[in-house]
Amino acid sequence: MDGTASSWARPLDRSFLGAALLAALIPLLAGCGERAPALGSKVSADRFEEDDDDGSTVRVPGATEVFAPNPSGIGRTLTPGGSINTKNLFFHTNDGSNSPLADVSTVEARRSAYSMLLSKGLIRVGLEVPADAEFELVAADDPYGFASSGELSLFRRPLPSANLGFLSGVMWDGRETLAGMTIREDLSHQSNSATQGHAQKPSPLTDAQRAEIVAFETGVFFAQVLDFDAGLLQLQGARGGPVELSRTPFHLGINDTLGADPTGQPFDQDAMTLFADWTGLGGNRLDEARAAVARGEALFNRKRIDITGVRGLNDVVGLTTIPGSCTTCHNTPEVGNHSVALPLDIGLTDASRRTPDLPLYTLRNKTSGEIFETTDPGRALITGKWKHRSLFKGPILRGLAARAPYFHNGFAATLPDAVEFYQERFAIGFTAQEKADLVAFLRSL
Numbered sequence: 001m002d003g004t005a006s007s008w009a010r011p012l013d014r015s016f017l018g019a020a021l022l023a024a025l026i027p028l029l030a031g032c033g034e035r036a037p038a039l040g041s042k043v044s045a046d047r048f049e050e051d052d053d054d055g056s057t058v059r060v061p062g063a064t065e066v067f068a069p070n071p072s073g074i075g076r077t078l079t080p081g082g083s084i085n086t087k088n089l090f091f092h093t094n095d096g097s098n099s100p101l102a103d104v105s106t107v108e109a110r111r112s113a114y115s116m117l118l119s120k121g122l123i124r125v126g127l128e129v130p131a132d133a134e135f136e137l138v139a140a141d142d143p144y145g146f147a148s149s150g151e152l153s154l155f156r157r158p159l160p161s162a163n164l165g166f167l168s169g170v171m172w173d174g175r176e177t178l179a180g181m182t183i184r185e186d187l188s189h190q191s192n193s194a195t196q197g198h199a200q201k202p203s204p205l206t207d208a209q210r211a212e213i214v215a216f217e218t219g220v221f222f223a224q225v226l227d228f229d230a231g232l233l234q235l236q237g238a239r240g241g242p243v244e245l246s247r248t249p250f251h252l253g254i255n256d257t258l259g260a261d262p263t264g265q266p267f268d269q270d271a272m273t274l275f276a277d278w279t280g281l282g283g284n285r286l287d288e289a290r291a292a293v294a295r296g297e298a299l300f301n302r303k304r305i306d307i308t309g310v311r312g313l314n315d316v317v318g319l320t321t322i323p324g325s326c327t328t329c330h331n332t333p334e335v336g337n338h339s340v341a342l343p344l345d346i347g348l349t350d351a352s353r354r355t356p357d358l359p360l361y362t363l364r365n366k367t368s369g370e371i372f373e374t375t376d377p378g379r380a381l382i383t384g385k386w387k388h389r390s391l392f393k394g395p396i397l398r399g400l401a402a403r404a405p406y407f408h409n410g411f412a413a414t415l416p417d418a419v420e421f422y423q424e425r426f427a428i429g430f431t432a433q434e435k436a437d438l439v440a441f442l443r444s445l
């Protein structure tokens with residue numbers, strides 16, 4: 001996994017440029033049955049008009065939609081107002097160097113100070129070991145020479161700020177998921193923490209300002225609309241893209257794996273059905289690609305995974321092995337996150353998977369003396385609990401094609417790498433064909 005970022009950070013390649021061209025055409029193609037903007041002179045390289053006054057509004061002429069190319073196709077953002085107002089308070093935060101002490105005096109220095117952001121899109125989060133924690137930090141091996149128990153450096157991918165209405169936990173470590181609060185209240189609280197933290201605003205946001213940010217966040221939907229192999233993802237009975245997504249029902253605990261759906265519905269392993277109608281298509285290249293997406297979806301639902309050694313799950317349920325599949329953990333129908341806050345340790349922060357650009361922390365349990373090495377203590381830095389070490393939430397899986405690298409620390413540079421991680425971690429026994437099919441599905445989300 002060394003040099004994981006290479007394919008992600010590679011300058012625009014040919015397929016990407018092809019995507020850019022297609023993105024200019026897509027509003028016409030994707031319009032079938034939906035509001036389609038007229039394909040006029042504006043729908044081209046200068047698709048995005050800027051406000052005359054100060055350039056703070058990104059507009060898509062005549063439509064409530066924004067299309068953006070990515071390496072395997074095109075994604076689409078749906079917004080309530082047809083534009084993204086970059087004056088919204090949501091946009092008013094920034095930070096992100098490898099160390100608060102980093103030299104940022106020259107361009108060259110800044111390039112190295114922000115290398116994690118530039119190479120893997122990782123933002124540094126500084127958190128201390130809580131005073132009453134059940135563990136202490138006994139060693140910090142930080143390549144950037146800053147971390148201590150007073151402030152650990154954690155390098156994490158920013159989570160998508162679309163599709164937030166489906167969240168069951170806010171932030172990778174759930175630190176903005178507050179007891180007894182709805183997700184909207186959590187997001188409101190988070191908007192203020194981010195503003196006072198990253199943007200260093202001295203006074204809290206007003207309720208009206210928080211409401212403005214939350215209304216923006218929960219009104220934005222994003223999903224892939226076109227895949228270079230499978231074509232438009234909402235044809236022949238398929239239900240890809242953000243319009244369908246915006247109509248997808250959700251409540252906390254929906255399709256709960258452990259049978260705790262508040263409606264009493266039992267768990268259905270077939271949580272993904274977007275591409276079921278493509279099953280068995282064939283006869284030409286496009287239909288064969290569509291059949292591959294459908295096979296990948298079926299594998300995601302059904303391919304047997306013996307889940308072992310996952311803290312937050314095996315220890316909580318009390319089973320050494322849980323026979324399951326991808327949807328055991330990615331159970332929210334058509335969306336793919338956990339439908340309840342259930343942070344897990346699937347092994348990404350193990351010392352054995354550390355890359356040289358990440359810190360390595362040694363923790364000691366204050367009672368038992370047990371030692372634990374990790375690149376990120378995750379939820380334990382919020383709760384202080386030993387059993388919460390290195391737990392992270394299972395994120396929403398829609399729009400994956402647009403946001404490599406994957407996992408909270410960018411461990412997998414590409415979707416095939418992400419599948420390879422699972423193959424190795426759980427000895428799943430995917431064939432090469434199955435891996436390709438699963439990737440075809442994941443990139444169509």
Ligand code: HEC
Pocket residue numbers: 300305307310313324325326327328329330343344345346348392393394395396397400405406407408409418419422438442
């Ligand atoms: C034991 C629970 C579990 C199982 C089984 C599981 N996942 Fe995950 N998945 C997670 C968690 C937890 C994360 C977030 C981990 C992190 O980044 O620390 C995750 C993250 C991901 C991501 C990265 C998303 C992003 O935004 O970076 C992808 C892709 C993914 N899983 C695909 C799959 C596929 C495909 C399968 C089946 C082969 C699968 N998962 C099986 C729990 C699971």
